[in-house]
Amino acid sequence: MTVTTIDTAPAAIPTGVARGRGGGGPAPTRIVVAYGFWIFILSDIVMFSALFAAYAVLSGNTAGGPSGRELFNLRNVFIETLCLLFSSYTCGLGMLSAERRQAGHFLIFAALTFGLGAAFLLIEISEFAGMVSRGAGPSRSAFLSSFFSLVGTHGAHVTAGLVWLVYMVGQVLAKGLRAAVLRRLACFSLFWHALDIVWIGVMTLVYLMGAP
Protein backbone atom coordinates (compact mmCIF):
# COMPACT_ATOMS: atom_id res chain seq x y z
CA MET A 1 0.00 0.00 0.00
CA THR A 2 2.73 2.46 0.95
CA VAL A 3 4.78 1.45 -2.08
CA THR A 4 2.10 2.47 -4.56
CA THR A 5 1.60 5.93 -3.00
CA ILE A 6 5.31 6.69 -3.23
CA ASP A 7 5.50 5.45 -6.77
CA THR A 8 2.75 7.45 -8.48
CA ALA A 9 3.79 11.09 -8.71
CA PRO A 10 7.49 11.29 -9.68
CA ALA A 11 7.47 8.48 -12.26
CA ALA A 12 5.98 10.86 -14.81
CA ILE A 13 9.17 12.98 -14.92
CA PRO A 14 11.35 11.91 -17.86
CA THR A 15 14.88 10.89 -16.90
CA GLY A 16 17.82 13.09 -17.63
CA VAL A 17 15.70 16.21 -18.14
CA ALA A 18 15.59 19.37 -16.04
CA ARG A 19 18.33 18.28 -13.66
CA GLY A 20 19.44 21.14 -11.47
CA ARG A 21 15.88 22.39 -11.10
CA GLY A 22 14.91 19.56 -8.76
CA GLY A 23 13.34 17.30 -11.39
CA GLY A 24 14.81 14.03 -12.63
CA GLY A 25 16.31 13.08 -9.27
CA PRO A 26 19.31 14.35 -7.34
CA ALA A 27 22.27 15.77 -9.24
CA PRO A 28 25.52 13.74 -9.31
CA THR A 29 27.89 14.25 -6.35
CA ARG A 30 30.36 15.98 -8.70
CA ILE A 31 27.80 18.73 -9.38
CA VAL A 32 26.69 19.06 -5.75
CA VAL A 33 30.27 19.26 -4.40
CA ALA A 34 31.23 21.89 -6.98
CA TYR A 35 28.11 23.90 -6.11
CA GLY A 36 28.95 23.86 -2.38
CA PHE A 37 32.50 24.95 -3.05
CA TRP A 38 31.26 27.63 -5.46
CA ILE A 39 29.18 29.07 -2.56
CA PHE A 40 32.36 29.18 -0.43
CA ILE A 41 34.25 30.96 -3.22
CA LEU A 42 31.51 33.55 -3.60
CA SER A 43 31.60 34.20 0.16
CA ASP A 44 35.37 34.59 -0.12
CA ILE A 45 34.85 37.11 -2.94
CA VAL A 46 32.35 39.00 -0.77
CA MET A 47 35.09 39.21 1.89
CA PHE A 48 37.49 40.55 -0.76
CA SER A 49 34.87 43.12 -1.77
CA ALA A 50 35.10 44.62 1.75
CA LEU A 51 38.88 44.95 1.33
CA PHE A 52 38.39 46.45 -2.15
CA ALA A 53 35.90 48.94 -0.69
CA ALA A 54 38.39 49.90 2.05
CA TYR A 55 41.11 50.41 -0.54
CA ALA A 56 38.85 52.45 -2.83
CA VAL A 57 37.91 54.70 0.08
CA LEU A 58 41.42 55.08 1.57
CA SER A 59 43.65 55.07 -1.53
CA GLY A 60 43.97 58.87 -1.53
CA ASN A 61 44.91 59.17 2.16
CA THR A 62 48.69 58.98 1.92
CA ALA A 63 49.28 61.17 5.04
CA GLY A 64 52.23 62.86 3.33
CA GLY A 65 53.82 59.50 2.56
CA PRO A 66 54.51 57.91 -0.82
CA SER A 67 51.61 57.34 -3.22
CA GLY A 68 51.04 54.43 -5.54
CA ARG A 69 52.49 56.41 -8.44
CA GLU A 70 55.91 56.45 -6.68
CA LEU A 71 55.77 52.87 -5.37
CA PHE A 72 54.31 50.64 -8.07
CA ASN A 73 56.41 48.98 -10.75
CA LEU A 74 54.05 48.11 -13.60
CA ARG A 75 56.56 45.85 -15.35
CA ASN A 76 56.53 43.56 -12.29
CA VAL A 77 52.73 43.71 -12.15
CA PHE A 78 52.52 42.64 -15.80
CA ILE A 79 54.83 39.66 -15.12
CA GLU A 80 52.79 38.75 -12.01
CA THR A 81 49.57 38.89 -14.06
CA LEU A 82 51.01 36.62 -16.77
CA CYS A 83 52.29 34.16 -14.10
CA LEU A 84 48.81 33.83 -12.59
CA LEU A 85 47.12 33.66 -15.99
CA PHE A 86 49.39 30.89 -17.29
CA SER A 87 49.11 29.01 -13.98
CA SER A 88 45.30 29.12 -14.39
CA TYR A 89 45.77 27.69 -17.88
CA THR A 90 48.09 24.87 -16.75
CA CYS A 91 45.75 24.16 -13.82
CA GLY A 92 42.86 23.76 -16.29
CA LEU A 93 44.93 21.46 -18.54
CA GLY A 94 45.93 19.48 -15.43
CA MET A 95 42.24 18.99 -14.60
CA LEU A 96 41.62 17.77 -18.16
CA SER A 97 44.41 15.18 -17.89
CA ALA A 98 43.12 14.11 -14.48
CA GLU A 99 39.62 13.60 -15.92
CA ARG A 100 41.18 11.46 -18.66
CA ARG A 101 43.07 9.51 -15.98
CA GLN A 102 46.49 10.55 -17.36
CA ALA A 103 48.40 10.80 -14.08
CA GLY A 104 51.75 11.58 -15.73
CA HIS A 105 50.38 14.59 -17.62
CA PHE A 106 48.57 15.73 -14.50
CA LEU A 107 51.82 15.75 -12.50
CA ILE A 108 53.62 17.80 -15.17
CA PHE A 109 50.81 20.40 -15.28
CA ALA A 110 50.63 20.47 -11.46
CA ALA A 111 54.39 21.18 -11.31
CA LEU A 112 53.98 24.01 -13.88
CA THR A 113 51.04 25.45 -11.93
CA PHE A 114 53.07 25.34 -8.72
CA GLY A 115 56.12 26.94 -10.35
CA LEU A 116 54.11 29.82 -11.87
CA GLY A 117 52.22 30.39 -8.61
CA ALA A 118 55.48 30.39 -6.63
CA ALA A 119 57.03 32.85 -9.13
CA PHE A 120 54.05 35.18 -8.63
CA LEU A 121 54.45 34.92 -4.86
CA LEU A 122 58.22 35.60 -4.97
CA ILE A 123 57.72 38.78 -7.05
CA GLU A 124 55.02 39.93 -4.65
CA ILE A 125 57.13 39.23 -1.54
CA SER A 126 60.13 41.08 -3.01
CA GLU A 127 57.81 44.01 -3.86
CA PHE A 128 56.50 44.08 -0.26
CA ALA A 129 60.02 43.80 1.19
CA GLY A 130 61.23 46.64 -1.04
CA MET A 131 58.35 48.88 0.06
CA VAL A 132 58.88 48.14 3.77
CA SER A 133 62.63 48.82 3.47
CA ARG A 134 61.86 52.22 1.87
CA GLY A 135 59.74 53.12 4.90
CA ALA A 136 56.49 52.49 3.07
CA GLY A 137 55.23 49.67 5.30
CA PRO A 138 51.59 49.08 6.28
CA SER A 139 51.84 51.47 9.26
CA ARG A 140 52.91 54.47 7.14
CA SER A 141 49.48 55.65 5.92
CA ALA A 142 45.86 54.57 5.53
CA PHE A 143 46.56 54.05 1.82
CA LEU A 144 49.40 51.61 2.59
CA SER A 145 47.41 49.82 5.35
CA SER A 146 44.57 49.11 2.92
CA PHE A 147 47.04 48.23 0.13
CA PHE A 148 48.85 45.65 2.27
CA SER A 149 45.61 44.13 3.60
CA LEU A 150 44.07 43.76 0.13
CA VAL A 151 47.13 42.54 -1.80
CA GLY A 152 48.45 40.61 1.22
CA THR A 153 45.15 38.73 1.65
CA HIS A 154 45.28 37.74 -2.02
CA GLY A 155 48.91 36.62 -1.55
CA ALA A 156 47.90 34.57 1.51
CA HIS A 157 45.23 32.87 -0.60
CA VAL A 158 47.83 32.04 -3.27
CA THR A 159 50.09 30.59 -0.54
CA ALA A 160 47.21 28.45 0.75
CA GLY A 161 46.53 27.35 -2.83
CA LEU A 162 50.16 26.24 -3.28
CA VAL A 163 50.02 24.19 -0.04
CA TRP A 164 46.72 22.67 -1.20
CA LEU A 165 48.23 21.81 -4.60
CA VAL A 166 51.14 19.93 -2.96
CA TYR A 167 48.61 18.08 -0.80
CA MET A 168 46.52 17.16 -3.87
CA VAL A 169 49.59 15.84 -5.72
CA GLY A 170 50.26 13.69 -2.65
CA GLN A 171 46.68 12.37 -2.79
CA VAL A 172 46.95 11.57 -6.50
CA LEU A 173 50.23 9.71 -5.90
CA ALA A 174 48.89 7.81 -2.87
CA LYS A 175 45.29 7.10 -3.93
CA GLY A 176 45.30 7.46 -7.71
CA LEU A 177 42.80 9.43 -9.80
CA ARG A 178 39.65 7.98 -8.25
CA ALA A 179 36.32 9.80 -8.18
CA ALA A 180 36.72 11.35 -4.71
CA VAL A 181 40.19 12.68 -5.55
CA LEU A 182 38.86 14.11 -8.84
CA ARG A 183 36.15 16.02 -6.94
CA ARG A 184 38.77 17.52 -4.61
CA LEU A 185 40.88 18.47 -7.62
CA ALA A 186 37.84 20.17 -9.18
CA CYS A 187 37.44 22.21 -5.97
CA PHE A 188 41.13 23.16 -6.09
CA SER A 189 40.88 24.31 -9.70
CA LEU A 190 37.78 26.40 -8.84
CA PHE A 191 39.78 28.03 -6.04
CA TRP A 192 42.78 28.70 -8.27
CA HIS A 193 40.69 30.22 -11.09
CA ALA A 194 38.82 32.37 -8.55
CA LEU A 195 42.15 33.76 -7.27
CA ASP A 196 42.97 34.79 -10.81
CA ILE A 197 39.60 36.59 -11.05
CA VAL A 198 40.32 38.47 -7.79
CA TRP A 199 43.75 39.40 -9.18
CA ILE A 200 42.10 41.05 -12.22
CA GLY A 201 40.34 43.35 -9.75
CA VAL A 202 43.58 44.04 -7.83
CA MET A 203 45.52 44.71 -11.03
CA THR A 204 42.88 47.10 -12.38
CA LEU A 205 41.88 49.00 -9.22
CA VAL A 206 45.19 49.06 -7.32
CA TYR A 207 47.95 49.10 -9.91
CA LEU A 208 46.57 50.41 -13.20
CA MET A 209 44.29 53.08 -11.70
CA GLY A 210 46.80 53.90 -8.94
CA ALA A 211 49.85 54.48 -11.17
CA PRO A 212 48.75 56.24 -14.35
Next chain:
Amino acid sequence: MDGSARLFGDRPPGVEQQESTANFLSYTVGLGLAILATIGSFVVSQTDLLWAPGIPVGLVVLAFAQIGVHLVFFLHLGSGPDNTNNILALAFGVFIVFLVIGGSCWIIANLHANMMAMPAQMLH
Protein backbone atom coordinates in the same frame (compact mmCIF):
# COMPACT_ATOMS: atom_id res chain seq x y z
CA MET B 1 12.64 0.22 -5.35
CA ASP B 2 11.65 -0.54 -8.90
CA GLY B 3 10.17 2.95 -9.25
CA SER B 4 13.32 4.72 -8.14
CA ALA B 5 15.50 2.72 -10.53
CA ARG B 6 13.25 3.86 -13.37
CA LEU B 7 13.35 7.44 -12.11
CA PHE B 8 17.15 7.72 -12.18
CA GLY B 9 17.60 5.84 -15.42
CA ASP B 10 19.27 2.78 -13.76
CA ARG B 11 21.74 5.13 -12.15
CA PRO B 12 21.74 5.29 -8.35
CA PRO B 13 21.68 8.86 -7.08
CA GLY B 14 25.13 10.39 -6.61
CA VAL B 15 26.96 8.13 -9.05
CA GLU B 16 29.27 9.95 -11.47
CA GLN B 17 28.05 10.43 -14.98
CA GLN B 18 31.14 11.47 -16.89
CA GLU B 19 30.46 14.43 -19.10
CA SER B 20 32.55 17.55 -19.36
CA THR B 21 32.26 20.60 -21.52
CA ALA B 22 35.94 21.41 -20.94
CA ASN B 23 38.54 20.71 -23.56
CA PHE B 24 41.99 21.86 -24.62
CA LEU B 25 40.58 24.27 -27.20
CA SER B 26 38.33 26.14 -24.75
CA TYR B 27 41.21 26.67 -22.29
CA THR B 28 43.50 27.89 -25.07
CA VAL B 29 40.90 30.28 -26.49
CA GLY B 30 40.29 31.56 -22.94
CA LEU B 31 44.01 32.09 -22.38
CA GLY B 32 44.33 34.02 -25.65
CA LEU B 33 41.36 36.28 -24.89
CA ALA B 34 42.55 36.88 -21.32
CA ILE B 35 46.05 37.85 -22.53
CA LEU B 36 44.48 40.24 -25.06
CA ALA B 37 42.37 41.86 -22.32
CA THR B 38 45.40 42.14 -19.99
CA ILE B 39 47.58 43.75 -22.67
CA GLY B 40 44.63 46.01 -23.54
CA SER B 41 44.37 47.15 -19.91
CA PHE B 42 48.07 48.00 -19.71
CA VAL B 43 48.03 49.80 -23.08
CA VAL B 44 44.94 51.83 -22.12
CA SER B 45 46.46 52.84 -18.79
CA GLN B 46 49.94 53.66 -20.14
CA THR B 47 49.20 55.44 -23.41
CA ASP B 48 46.86 58.24 -24.45
CA LEU B 49 44.87 55.92 -26.68
CA LEU B 50 41.75 56.83 -24.71
CA TRP B 51 40.61 60.32 -23.71
CA ALA B 52 42.20 60.74 -20.25
CA PRO B 53 38.99 61.02 -18.13
CA GLY B 54 37.67 57.90 -19.87
CA ILE B 55 40.63 55.70 -18.91
CA PRO B 56 39.10 54.37 -15.64
CA VAL B 57 35.91 53.48 -17.51
CA GLY B 58 37.93 51.69 -20.19
CA LEU B 59 39.88 49.78 -17.53
CA VAL B 60 36.68 48.70 -15.75
CA VAL B 61 35.15 47.53 -19.03
CA LEU B 62 38.28 45.51 -19.88
CA ALA B 63 38.36 44.03 -16.34
CA PHE B 64 34.73 42.90 -16.63
CA ALA B 65 35.42 41.46 -20.08
CA GLN B 66 38.34 39.47 -18.70
CA ILE B 67 36.33 38.25 -15.71
CA GLY B 68 33.65 37.10 -18.16
CA VAL B 69 36.28 35.24 -20.21
CA HIS B 70 37.54 33.52 -17.05
CA LEU B 71 34.04 32.52 -15.95
CA VAL B 72 33.09 31.04 -19.32
CA PHE B 73 36.35 29.48 -20.55
CA PHE B 74 38.09 28.53 -17.28
CA LEU B 75 35.21 27.97 -14.84
CA HIS B 76 32.85 26.65 -17.59
CA LEU B 77 29.90 28.63 -16.32
CA GLY B 78 27.54 28.02 -19.22
CA SER B 79 23.79 27.88 -19.67
CA GLY B 80 23.40 24.13 -19.08
CA PRO B 81 20.85 22.85 -16.55
CA ASP B 82 23.66 21.77 -14.19
CA ASN B 83 24.76 25.39 -14.01
CA THR B 84 21.43 27.03 -13.09
CA ASN B 85 22.20 27.06 -9.37
CA ASN B 86 25.78 28.24 -9.94
CA ILE B 87 24.57 31.18 -12.06
CA LEU B 88 21.96 32.16 -9.47
CA ALA B 89 24.56 32.04 -6.68
CA LEU B 90 26.93 34.11 -8.82
CA ALA B 91 24.22 36.69 -9.48
CA PHE B 92 23.61 37.01 -5.74
CA GLY B 93 27.35 37.28 -5.06
CA VAL B 94 27.77 40.00 -7.69
CA PHE B 95 24.81 41.86 -6.15
CA ILE B 96 26.43 41.80 -2.68
CA VAL B 97 29.83 42.85 -4.08
CA PHE B 98 28.28 45.88 -5.82
CA LEU B 99 26.33 46.75 -2.68
CA VAL B 100 29.47 46.64 -0.49
CA ILE B 101 31.85 48.48 -2.84
CA GLY B 102 29.37 50.93 -4.36
CA GLY B 103 27.67 51.62 -1.03
CA SER B 104 30.96 52.25 0.78
CA CYS B 105 32.23 54.64 -1.89
CA TRP B 106 28.91 56.48 -2.00
CA ILE B 107 28.60 56.90 1.79
CA ILE B 108 32.22 57.89 2.39
CA ALA B 109 32.21 60.38 -0.52
CA ASN B 110 29.10 61.92 1.00
CA LEU B 111 30.70 62.13 4.47
CA HIS B 112 33.87 63.56 2.97
CA ALA B 113 31.94 66.28 1.14
CA ASN B 114 30.12 67.25 4.34
CA MET B 115 33.21 67.26 6.55
CA MET B 116 34.45 70.53 8.06
CA ALA B 117 37.96 71.62 7.12
CA MET B 118 40.35 70.41 9.82
CA PRO B 119 43.05 72.63 11.34
CA ALA B 120 46.50 71.43 10.38
CA GLN B 121 47.62 70.44 13.92
CA MET B 122 44.68 68.00 14.27
CA LEU B 123 46.07 65.89 11.44
CA HIS B 124 49.08 64.92 13.53
